[in-house]
Structure formats: C-alpha cells, structure tokens
Amino acid sequence: MASWGKLTFAQKKCVSATGKLMQQTDMVSPGARIGIAASGGVDSFLMLKVLSIRKAIMPFPVELMALHINAGFDITSHTPLVDWCADHGIAAHVELTNYGPRAHTEENRRNSPCFYCSMLRRKRLFELCRDYGLTHLAFGHNADDNVVTFFMNILQNGRADGMAVNEPFFDGKLNVIRPTMLLDKKTVIKAAKQWQLPVWENTCPSNGYTKRDEVHTWLRQTWKHDKRIKNNIFNAITRQQVDLTSKKV
Template sequence: MASWGKLTFAQKNCVSATGKLMQKTEMVSHGSRIGLAISGGVDSFLMLKVMMIRQAIMPFPVELMVLHINPGFEPESHTPLVDWCAQNGIPAHIELTDFGPRAHTDENRKNSPCFYCSMHRRKRLFELCRDYNLSHLAFGHNADDNVVTFFMNIVQNGRVAGLSANEPFFDGNLQVIRPTMLLEKKTVIKAAKQWELPIWKNICPSNGATKRDEIHDWLRTMWQTDKRIKNNVFNAITRQQVDLTSKKV
C-alpha cells in the first residue's frame, strides 16, 4: 500500500482530478519548484495534501514548499500548519503580517478590506517566490471559486473571464497554477474531513460579508431548485477556463 494509505472515494476524486488537470495543462515539469500558498482554510490545506500525493506519483521530481502569510488577526493561528509541515517533512515559510487589521482602518479608504489584504498578501507571495527561486506559485481555488469569479467579472468588470489553471507571470519567470480547480467545494470539504486536516477558522471581520459571498449566495439561490442548472454552469465555465490554459497539440 502507498505511504498515504487507502483513499476514500472523495480523496481519490481529488487526487485523480488534480492529476488530470495538471497533465492537460502541462502544469509542471522536471525540477519544478512549487510554492504552495496555504491560508489554513479547507481549500488550500486540501491542495497541500493532494499535491504531496501527486509529488510521489509524478514520473519526475518536483519540489514543494509551503508559503503562509498570516494576515495578523490571530498571530498564533498558523501553529497547526507549522506542526503539520514538521510532521510531514515539508519545508515552509511562515510569516506574520498586519495586512488584515490595516485593511480595516482609515489607511484603506478606497478599496474593500478583502482587496487590500489579498493584494498585499499576493505581492508578498510573489516576493517569496523570487527569494526562494520558485518556478511555480499554487493556489487552492476550486470549481466553485471559478464560477463565482466568472460571474463577479461579468457583474463588476464587464469582462467574461474566470480563473486560469496555468498562467505565466513576470515574462514567464513564474507560473501561477491552480491544481484543484476541477474540484467542487463539497468534495474538497468531504476529503479534507476524512484526512483530518488541521484547518482553522477565518476570523476576519469581513468574512461572509463580501461581494464574493453575495455573488455565491445569488448563485446558490438560482440553482437550488434544479441541480442540472448548477452542473451545466460548472461544466461550461470549467471547460472554458481549462481549455484556455490547455496546451495545444
């Protein structure tokens, strides 16, 4: 039996769907050095677990490194991640910032708190990728995130676009990847619970009250009476975004 043990149906789905997307988009290659942006939430922690399994399955070597930017609401919240990484032998950079509290002060008058905080955290992640000579930065976005982003761009920006599975930044010196973008949120949650990942709660004051939450609630209302609507929306947007970043043969 493999070192990760016997997998449940949800866990197998996560591992296989991630592998399928990685292969279709030629996401990584021999010697890739992948920074995993881990917030401590269910999506990113699930990605971390799945990517460790994929690392063992891949026919070529890749390196993984955890990158955690603590926004500063609870300085010790990342302790479970530190312990988990140590137990599983994965290198990690853990950094405490004040981005979250600053996003809710007068310093940030023009933007939403989420935009301000995420902008600063992403900038810092890019800097860490440069400092550690990483070739890839991976985010744990899933299919639900892709759909919500797609509709947010239509409503707020007049743009038809979701999330890219594999996208070059800085003249191709860094690839931003989303290995778990084919997974539905419910599958992510189920698999994460089965793996007993030490996820912690998001205590940001804006959690649950953002424009993204509003769009997600609207979508749930739209498809709650007919599951086919949800499946069709997910499939259409997922296919479009994956096809945009798939390698042509």
C-alpha cells in the same frame, strides 16, 4: 499499499482530478519548485495534502514549499500548519503581518478590506517566490471559486472570464497554477475531513460579508431547485477556462 494508505472515494477524486488537470495543461515539468499558498483554510490545506501525494506519483522530481502569510488577526493560528508540515516533511515559510488590520483602517480608503489585504498578501507571496527561487505558485481555488469569479467579472467588469489554471508571470519566470480547479467545494470539504486536516477558522471581521459572498449566495439561490443548472454552469465555465489555458501552454 502506498505510504498515504487507502483512499476514500472523495480522496481518490481529489488526487485523480488534480493529476488529470496537471497533465492536461502541462502544469509542471521536471525540477519544478512549487510554492503552495497555504492560508490554513480547507481549500489550500486540501491542495497541500493532494500535492504531497502527487509528488510521490509524478515520474519526475518536484519540490514543495508551503507559504503562509498570517494576516494578523490571530498571531498563533498558523501553529497547526507548522506542525503538519514538519510531520510530513514539507518545507514551510510562515510570516506574521499586519495586513488584515491595516485593510480595515483609513489607510485603505478606496478598496474593500478583502481586496486590499489580498493584494498585500499576494505581493508578498510573489516576493517570497523570487527570494526562494520558486518556479510555481499554487493557489487552492476550486470549481466553485471559478464560477463565482466568472459571474463577478460579468457583473462588475463586463468581462466573461474566470480564473486561469496555468498562467505565466514576470516574463515566464513564475507560473501561477491552480491544480484543484476541477474539484467542487463539497468534495474538497469531505476529503479534508476524512484526512483530518487541521483547518482553522477565518477570524477576519469581513469574512462572510464580501461581494464574493453575495454573488455566491445569489448563485446558490439560482440553482437551488434544479441541480442540472448548477452542473451545466460548472461544466461550461470549467471547460472554457481549461481550454483557454491549454491553448496558452
């Protein structure tokens, strides 16, 4: 038996679907050094666990490093992540910032707190990738996130576009990847609970009150009484984004 033990159906789905997407889009190559944007939420923690398994399965060597930017609402919330990475032999960079509180002050007059904080954290993640010589930055977005982003772009920007699965930045020096984009949120949550991942609560005062939350609520109402609608939307948007990415690489 493998070192990670026997997997449940949900866990197997997470590992296999992630591997399928990585192969389909040529997501990584030998010697890849992957920075994992680990927020401490269920999505990024699940991705961290799955990539640690896929690393052992891959026919070539890759390196993993967890990158956590604490937004500053709870200065000790990242402790479970630090302990988990130490127990699993994964390198980690954890950094405490004041990005969250700053996003809710007069400093941020033009944007939503979520957008401003996210922008600051992403900029810092890019800097860390440069400083550590990382070749990839992985985000734990799933199929649900892709669908919501697609409709947000239609409603707010007039653009029919979701999230890229594999996208080059800085003239190809860094690739932003989303290995778990084929997974639905329900499967992610179920597998994370079965692995007993030490996920912690998001204490941001804007959590649950963002434009993204509004769009997600609207979508849930749309497919509430017909599961086929949800499946068709997910399949169409996921297929489109994976196909677009496949053509680029």
